[in-house]
Amino acid sequence: AQSVTQLGSHVSVSEGALVLLRCNYSSSVPPYLFWYVQYPNQGLQLLLKYTSAATLVKGINGFEAEFKKSETSFHLTKPSAHMSDAAEYFCVVSDLPGNQFYFGTGTSLTVIP
């Protein structure tokens, strides 16, 4: 079975500071891992995905995530936060192509000017 744990339901950072959103997964098979972002009153948008090609994955808007098998983690980072990054971020795991996707509970990012 697959599951995802996002540590910290709310994260606040100053504009220009490092963003770190934590995600740990549980999977009995090599996982497919994703980060999605949800801006207020909007749908879910893919930030980036890991599909075993490379452990460091770069996504849109300057975000990246590193797959660490030994730590079963897939933390999301961005070197410098921007006001427009304020949103809800979801870590998602799937085991097989086209199979069910499991969502974390989400982390709400606030950027302080």
Place this chain on the structure above:
Amino acid sequence: GAGVSQSPRYKVAKRGQDVALRCDPISGHVSLFWYQQALGQGPEFLTYFQNEAQLDKSGLPSDRFFAERPEGSVSTLKIQRTQQEDSAVYLCASSSRTEGNTIYFGEGSWLTVV
């Protein structure tokens, strides 16, 4: 179409009323998912189709919820005798193995039961 399209975007239903939510997936996408997202929560899985076959409906909260995809493209999520606890955003998503298993979401149908 260019993306997953859902309708209606907003629906207010009186308690006890039946509602139908429509999803047009990305053309050619075999897999289609329905999720329920309550206010302040993450999406919760409802059901999953591969073409017209409903392979998993374990997330449907009660027998008042029913989903279909008769021709393997458009899907409808039906909720009978709506209750206040059904108020949520209903998200549809589709995916294709040829696109690296990425799921693409629609903007959701916001259901409010009064």
